[in-house]
Amino acid sequence: MTLTDDRRLTQLQWLESEAIHIIREVAAEFERPVLLFSGGKDSVVMLHLATKAFWPSPVPFPVMHVDTGHNFPEVLAFRDATVERLNLRLEVVAVQDYIDDGRLRERSDGTRNQLQTQPLLDGITGHKFDAVFGGGRRDEEKARAKERVFSLRDEFGQWDPRNQRPELWNLYNGRHRPGEHVRVFPLSNWTELDIWQYIAAENIALPELYYAHQREVFERDGMLISVSDVSLPRDGETVEKRQVRYRTVGDASCTGAVESDAVTVEDVIVEVAATRITERGATRADDRASEAAMEDRKKEGYF
Amino acid sequence: MRTLLRLATAGSVDDGKSTLVGRLLFDSKSVLADQFDAVERVSRDRGLATADLALLTDGLRSEREQGITIDVAYRYFATAERSFILADCPGHVQYTRNTVTGASTADVVVLLVDVRHGIQEQTRRHLAVASLLRVPHVVVVVNKIDLVDFDEATYTRVSDEVLASARSLGLYDVATIPVSALDGDNVVDRSDRTPWYDGPSLLSYLEQLSPVGSPHSEPLRFPVQLVIRPQQAAGNAFRDYRGYAGQITSGLVRVGDAITVQPSGRTSTVTGIDFAGVELEEAFAPQSVTIRLADDIDISRGDLVVTSRSVPPVTQDIDGTVAWLADHTLVPGTKVLLKHGTRTVQAMVKAIGGKLDLDDARLLPAESLGLNDIGHVTLRLAAPIPAEEYLHSRDTGAFLLIDAQDGGTLAAGMVGDALLDTLAEVDAVASA
Numbered sequence: 001m002t003l004t005d006d007r008r009l010t011q012l013q014w015l016e017s018e019a020i021h022i023i024r025e026v027a028a029e030f031e032r033p034v035l036l037f038s039g040g041k042d043s044v045v046m047l048h049l050a051t052k053a054f055w056p057s058p059v060p061f062p063v064m065h066v067d068t069g070h071n072f073p074e075v076l077a078f079r080d081a082t083v084e085r086l087n088l089r090l091e092v093v094a095v096q097d098y099i100d101d102g103r104l105r106e107r108s109d110g111t112r113n114q115l116q117t118q119p120l121l122d123g124i125t126g127h128k129f130d131a132v133f134g135g136g137r138r139d140e141e142k143a144r145a146k147e148r149v150f151s152l153r154d155e156f157g158q159w160d161p162r163n164q165r166p167e168l169w170n171l172y173n174g175r176h177r178p179g180e181h182v183r184v185f186p187l188s189n190w191t192e193l194d195i196w197q198y199i200a201a202e203n204i205a206l207p208e209l210y211y212a213h214q215r216e217v218f219e220r221d222g223m224l225i226s227v228s229d230v231s232l233p234r235d236g237e238t239v240e241k242r243q244v245r246y247r248t249v250g251d252a253s254c255t256g257a258v259e260s261d262a263v264t265v266e267d268v269i270v271e272v273a274a275t276r277i278t279e280r281g282a283t284r285a286d287d288r289a290s291e292a293a294m295e296d297r298k299k300e301g302y303f
Numbered sequence: 304m305r306t307l308l309r310l311a312t313a314g315s316v317d318d319g320k321s322t323l324v325g326r327l328l329f330d331s332k333s334v335l336a337d338q339f340d341a342v343e344r345v346s347r348d349r350g351l352a353t354a355d356l357a358l359l360t361d362g363l364r365s366e367r368e369q370g371i372t373i374d375v376a377y378r379y380f381a382t383a384e385r386s387f388i389l390a391d392c393p394g395h396v397q398y399t400r401n402t403v404t405g406a407s408t409a410d411v412v413v414l415l416v417d418v419r420h421g422i423q424e425q426t427r428r429h430l431a432v433a434s435l436l437r438v439p440h441v442v443v444v445v446n447k448i449d450l451v452d453f454d455e456a457t458y459t460r461v462s463d464e465v466l467a468s469a470r471s472l473g474l475y476d477v478a479t480i481p482v483s484a485l486d487g488d489n490v491v492d493r494s495d496r497t498p499w500y501d502g503p504s505l506l507s508y509l510e511q512l513s514p515v516g517s518p519h520s521e522p523l524r525f526p527v528q529l530v531i532r533p534q535q536a537a538g539n540a541f542r543d544y545r546g547y548a549g550q551i552t553s554g555l556v557r558v559g560d561a562i563t564v565q566p567s568g569r570t571s572t573v574t575g576i577d578f579a580g581v582e583l584e585e586a587f588a589p590q591s592v593t594i595r596l597a598d599d600i601d602i603s604r605g606d607l608v609v610t611s612r613s614v615p616p617v618t619q620d621i622d623g624t625v626a627w628l629a630d631h632t633l634v635p636g637t638k639v640l641l642k643h644g645t646r647t648v649q650a651m652v653k654a655i656g657g658k659l660d661l662d663d664a665r666l667l668p669a670e671s672l673g674l675n676d677i678g679h680v681t682l683r684l685a686a687p688i689p690a691e692e693y694l695h696s697r698d699t700g701a702f703l704l705i706d707a708q709d710g711g712t713l714a715a716g717m718v719g720d721a722l723l724d725t726l727a728e729v730d731a732v733a734s735a
Contacts, residue, residue, distance in 0.1 A: 007555070007587050011307045011386045020591040021550040024528040028604050028645070052579035053548070053591070056541040057533040138377045145376045164374060165712045166400050166628050168407040169701045170550070171642055175710025189388055191379045278335045 012198055019046075019186040020053040021170060022149060023133070026184050027053070027060055029174045030131035033184075034091070034124075036303065037063035039079035040249040041206055042135030042187060045195055048204050049186060050133075051086065062089035064129075066120045068112040069096035070230045070251045078207040093123035110230065111254040114297065121157040121301045124181055131174065131182050134303050139191045140279070143295035149188050155179035157301030183303075192247075192279050193272050200265045211268065212245045212260045223256025247272075247279040305381070308509060309388045311405030311438075313429035314415030316394035319446045323415060323484035323505075324378060324391045325356025330491035331506060333380035334359060356484075375401045384510050394425055399432070399675040400628035403715050406432050407701070411440040411512060413505070414465075418445050418481070421461045422468055428675075430465075431659060434472040435624060435677060435717065437697055441469065441477045442508055448497065449483040455499040471664045480505055521588075522613035523554035523562070524699050526644035527606045531593055546577060546593035547602055549645070552698035554610065556594065557585040561611040564602055565689035570611060571596040605646030607689050607699070615699065617687040622656075624693075625680050625704065625714040627672040633680075634671045639713060640705040641684060649685035650704070656681060679720070693717035 009017065026033050035050060037043045050059045065079060083090045095115050098104035104115050124132055138145045148164050150172045165173060174182050187195070199206065217224040217240065218233040224244055225231050231253045233239055244257035245268070262268040294302075312320045325342075328334045342358045349355070378389040390405035406412055412433040416426055433441050443465050451457045462479040469477045480489055481497050482505060488494035491506045503511065531546040556562075560573045575595035576583040586592045594608070602608075609615065621641075627633055633652060641650040656679035658669040672678045693700030704714040 008306060009589065011305050014307050014589065017550060017589055017591040021528070024548055024591070025645075028529040054531060055577070055579045055593070056537040056544055057531050058536050139379045142376075145378065146374045161374060166404040166715070168404055168703060168712070168715045169698065170408070171644075171701065171703045173642065173703060173705055173710065173712050175640075175705055177709060189377070189379070275335065278337055 019049045022186040023053045026131045033061040033131040034129040035063045035133040039075040046135045064091040066116045067094040068251045075207045093119040113251045136185045141294045151183040209246045212263045311390040311409035315423040315425035318415040318417045319484045321357035325359040403626045406436045443479040444482045448481045453496045521553040523610040524552045525608040548593045550591040551588040555587040563611045563614045565607045566617040566687045569600045571598040615689040615691045619684045621682040625716045627676045629713045632671045632673045642703040650682045654681040690718045692719035
């Protein structure tokens with residue numbers, strides 16, 4: 001066979017290769033990496049890439065979940081099944097523990113996304129993790145669009161967006177001082193559509209709520225909230241059964257579903273390609289708080 | 304098959320970079336309704352008559368407060384033919400290091416020039432960065448053409464001036480396009496307000512750019528990231544498995560190929576190429592794979608596997624060009640860490656050979672290098688590395704200088720006298 005110009009990677013193959021390179025760099029250069037795993041689609045894709053990166057060896061680091069206590073039960077079940085299938089060590093830090101012993105107080109609106117920062121940072125320092133893989137993507141949000149693949153956090157877990165290290169070529173610099181750690185985002189260059197196309201190409205299993213199903217929901221702030229112990233309708237909010245799916249999976253009390261008929265991964269790809277609303281705009285009350293809601297949370301050490 | 308193109312924006316402050324990027328995203332329908340609503344709402348709050356598209360990319364609080372871009376923002380958009388990763392880089396001199404960052408991975412630099420002001424210091428600086436980092440293509444967007452009534456003569460004057468400046472820095476593959484980012488002329492669609500211009504719109508130009516490089520025609524370079532040795536962990540079938548994991552930076556590898564490992568110089572033959580359980584007959588840049596070898600030779604992270612047909616020499620003495628990115632100054636005698644591929648070694652700065660004067664594209668004598676200076680350095684390394692001229696390899700010719708104390712990234716480095724060679728080449732062409 002002659003060497004012709006058609007030996008090129010597709011965009012998905014390119015993204016996959018880049019992510020595997022990043023994951024391997026971390027495994028090679030850090031003492032104690034951990035991968036944040038919630039059972040959400042981005043963390044599922046990230047974990048899938050990690051299994052490919054080290055084959056035939058098992059994934060050489062544990063996973064950690066910051067449990068808000070407001071989970072969708074099917075996502076928790078998926079998390080546990082995945083961890084067992086891959087024989088991983090799972091560390092859980094629970095917001096509920098912090099509320100029970102008074103280290104954190106429940107917010108007046110009952111949502112817990114903002115309460116995750118302290119348990120996350122305590123989980124990192126408690127286990128002396130020096131590299132923390134996150135599934136964040138730059139297309140998700142304006143502040144994320146500015147973040148490096150290797151993002152240094154000081155001993156307080158803070159991100160300083162004005163003082164980030166230049167990130168050149170594919171030479172990642174993970175050096176840090178004791179007490180500091182590095183957040184690593186292997187999916188930085190992926191878009192929501194890339195994630196779904198990859199899920200289809202690799203036949204990756206996800207929690208069922210990512211696909212259209214019948215669910216009891218009520219409308220709040222323009223979002224469809226699922227009825228559960230942590231999200232009960234208030235006066236004037238009526239519960240209806242609708243055909244919905246989730247574009248993101250977070251705290252059940254503030255993550256909205258979208259009306260959808262997309263029951264297969266192919267349907268979802270068509271839907272995502274045609275959508276006119278970003279996934280966070282459609283489904284996350286926490287990001288709507290202000291123009292810089294995500295930036296402010298990230299500076300404090302959030303994901 | 305949809306391919307990927309990486310671009311970086313550059314240009315002086317207020318040339319309208321963020322507006323252009325906003326326009327490119329908006330007109331290619333990559334901006335979603337809620338993002339646009341937010342921009343409209345904020346624009347209205349500020350008393351603007353129309354939506355300020357720059358707000359789409361200026362994501363940080365301090366950026367919106369000051370109305371400038373501070374840090375690189377990455378944006379994603381796609382057309383039927385191509386996906387684009389766009390690094391939107393700031394224009395202020397103090398943030399030049401962010402332009403270096405964006406340019407290091409770019410296939411094309413999109414350089415903005417305000418048609419009313421022509422070439423500014425930052426224009427030359429960014430052209431120099433594109434030349435130095437060997438970005439394959441440069442397209443100059445001559446912006447705000449609406450403010451000179453779409454005048455051809457004004458455009459031609461600025462365009463000629465930019466092309467001459469680019470040539471003086473060794474850049475020959477440069478296109479220019481008259482644009483109004485604010486109104487969208489020649490951004491996505493050809494404008495009927497510039498009938499005298501017969502080139503493509505910016506987006507068509509980006510879609511039509513030929514794919515960059517032909518990685519497999521270059522010699523194999525494969526930096527080893529880690530050794531995969533499951534022992535008992537993956538069951539009996541893999542108890543004796545030993546593979547070398549990495550991302551191919553250039554060239555092609557096939558089962559049966561003779562390889563050499565640098566810096567040790569040991570040789571072997573490729574017996575297998577694995578990708579997550581799939582055995583491949585060949586692999587090429589930039590694939591991440593794991594290779595197996597016939598001999599149980601000593602290989603570890605930091606080694607470079609190369610084809611035995613083209614083995615780069617190893618050296619402990621490096622002459623290189625650096626873009627100095629740190630606040631403090633670099634003086635001879637400084638000890639640093641040097642990261643090259645997957646290997647990090649100690650290094651001492653033996654001498655500073657001068658710094659680039661952007662005004663007349665010449666190397667001036669210098670005792671030290673300060674923030675944003677581009678200069679020539681001589682380094683002595685504590686251990687040998689297989690260094691190749693950046694001129695020939697954007698991957699194995701690149702290195703970082705790192706602060707040994709706090710771990711900060713100090714400089715982007717390029718092996719060889721790429722800069723001097725380029726300027727000498729320009730001189731030769733000029734005097735010929």
